[in-house]
Amino acid sequence: MQATSHPHSYYAASANDKRVRPALQGHVKADICIVGAGFTGMSTALHMAEKGYTVVILESNRIGFGASGRNGGQIVNSYSRDIDFIEHHYGQEVGAEMGRMAFEGGRILRRFVKEYDIQCDLKEGGIFAACNGKQFDELVAKKRLWESHGHEQLELLDEHAIQQYVGSKRYAGGLIDHSGGHFHPLNLVLGEAAALESLGGTIYENSTALRVDEGDKPVVHTEEGSVEADYVLIAGNAYLNGLLPTLESKAIPCGTQIIATAPLPNDVQRRLLPKDNCVEDGNYLLDYFRLSGDGRMIYGGGVTYGAREPEKVEALIMPKMLKTFPELKDVKVDFAWTGNFLLTLTRLPQFGRIGTNIYYAQGYSGHGITCTHLAGKVISDAIQGQAERFDIFAQLPQRSFPGGRGMRIPLTTLGAWYYNLRDKLGV
CATH class of the missing domain: 3.30.9.10 (D-Amino Acid Oxidase, subunit A, domain 2)
Structure with a gap:
């Protein structure tokens, strides 16, 4: 398989780490398999690895290939719809809970930068x-x-x-x-990747997830291999490329x-x-x-x-x-x-489960930097049995756009x- 490159940008030209990770070959096992090596996947992976879980990430292109490595690089708190909108449409209790989480993502990001000495011009x-x-x-x-x-x-x-x-x-x-x-967003996600690898996590690049088999031990298939895991996280966001059409329609x-x-x-x-x-x-x-x-x-x-x-x-x-x-x-x-x-459609992020052990998070609607880092903490907590905060997000409406893909x-x-x-x- 020919290795893909990051799109030409200032970030790619000034990346600290230009290594290409290998593609997945054969069958491997992990506690959690994450599809997508952007901020959502990387934050979840780090939170899980810090708790001793074995983590495998499958990336169809390169680490930070999508929005995580191409964005404006600004730490902006809250959500694309602010807390007053959430309170008005979904109730004071939901608004209060999401308000408590609205400023956490930036703190998580800074913790990663400090603890893992990530050089990203913060x-x-x-x-x-x-x-x-x-x-x-x-x-x-x-x-x-x-x-x-x-x-x-x-x-x-x-x-x-x-x-x-x-x-x-x-x-x-x-x-x-x-x-x-x-900050420099590509250098942040690359630094988070290096931190994950220092904790024993594994990242496979140029390894497109083609199919996910549900079950007690879901299996994610690529062209040349597969990952069997206790849990799967789908974190491809705008770059799922047909993996789960139901998610893409939303x-x-x-x-x-x-x-x-x-x-x-x-x-x-x-x-x-x-x-x-x-x-x-x-x-x-x-x-x-x-x-x-x-x-x-x-x-x-x-x-x-x-x-x-x-x-x-x-x-x-x-x-x-x-x-x-x-x-x-x-x-x-x-x-x-x-x-x-x-x-x-609501401009609020979409978190959810498929069955009991396949999680997804997507749709940050232009407010992704802080919310993706929050998502990693919330998802990892849910997998470890503390799902209250995840369920606050998961109960928000997830409406499909009218007219479908066309x-x-x-x-x-x-x-x-x-x-x-x-x-x-x-x-």
Whole structure:
């Protein structure tokens, strides 16, 4: 089997670990078999291995090949639908429980970085930037909501104060989450993989899961081997590739686009992001940006279906970046790439079981970095008999998109058009 490569991106070019793990050959046994070597799979694997379980991960491509190794690299707390939405639609008790978990993922991520000495350019502090007065009012409400659930690391910025953090005249104010931050996502997931291997876990790359046989000891089959386990976790998210059609019908893969400039002079870095925070704006189709560890502007935004060619990504993102930072008009773009995330109809993650021993987690709807790390803890606890928190997620509705797979592209296109119009109108 020919080894696949990571998609061309700044992250792949600057990865700390470029080793290719072998593909699975023959039949092996484990306590848990995980399909997908992204953040969900890796967090679950580490939590299980730390408790002494034997772990095997099957990855169809390379570690971090999907959204985990291509995203904006920002630690953003809570969920794509915030806690007030959950309270309103699913009740105060469910909202309170999910509120207690909403800020845990970032702490898990930082624990992994610290305990396993993962070099991933982790920097502290994330900013939500308001493009207009309505969005600023929403940030005031967000601060009040998160503080009601015990999150105190927040600071409002008026239109003058935000200039100390973001060198742009575009924003009417902002909210700093001091527990937010940013990092090199591919180096994080690669570092987590190395940590798992140090604990005895095994990762097989270029090993696509083709079939899962249910039973007391489920078996996951690949082209050249199989894994028999007590438990299986399906964590392929937007890259399941037909493994479980029922799961795939519940969500839509959506593409996001990112560019990375050439390294910027130090004085330009200090003008644009004086305190080196990451930023996302308050639009429905939001822009997000930050400085990399070597001083590049990493800028992303928009939603599409599927991948785009790099030159088209640059053509789409450059106007967004120049609207925020006009002085970058002559900067060279060194990298442009896309990646899919998985959008659910409710925009809430989907956790569940197939039978009693096959688990799944997917559909973080653009809020995956913290929630995937939380998912690993919640799933590992459930497997070890403490399923209360897992069941809070599992009871949330998991509705399929209307029209099935054939309607994915037109629905995504229509949704992107609708939300772009709302952004332009400021409603």
